Amino acid sequence: MLPRDERRRLREIEQQLVDEDPRLARRLSQTSTLGYLRARVSVRMAVAACAGVLAITCLFLNEGAAALTSAALTGLLLISRTWRIELL
Structure with missing residues (x-):
């Protein structure tokens, strides 16, 4: 948990954002199911x-x-979910 003064400062920043650009604030506060997925x-x-x-x-x-073949592909993809693929 954040200290009280940091929470207060975050609320002030949030309010400032709402005052300056309410459309952006609304978009940032709404989470769609598709966006979550x-x-x-x-x-x-x-x-x-x-x-x-x-x-x-x-x-x-x-x-x-x-x-x-499909099961092997599934297993490979699940095992490799933490691997990073870098292209040259």
């Missing part, structure tokens, strides 16, 4: 979720090789 879910995790669904679908359709 965008902040929390990376592209890699979205692809992993799709590959997982594909693996389960392939199992129901008796496509063993496709299910195994």
Whole structure:
């Protein structure tokens, strides 16, 4: 928890922002579900979720090789979620 004077200063800054640019303040204070998901879910995790669904679908359709490939891709993506990929 922040000390009382820091909380007071943050409230003053927030009020100043609301006074100067109410439209920006409203946009910053509103959090949409899509914005929350965008902040929390990376592209890699979205692809992993799709590959997982594909693996389960392939199992129901008796496509063993496709299910195994999709499951391997899902596992690789989940394991590599902390890896950083840098392009030259």
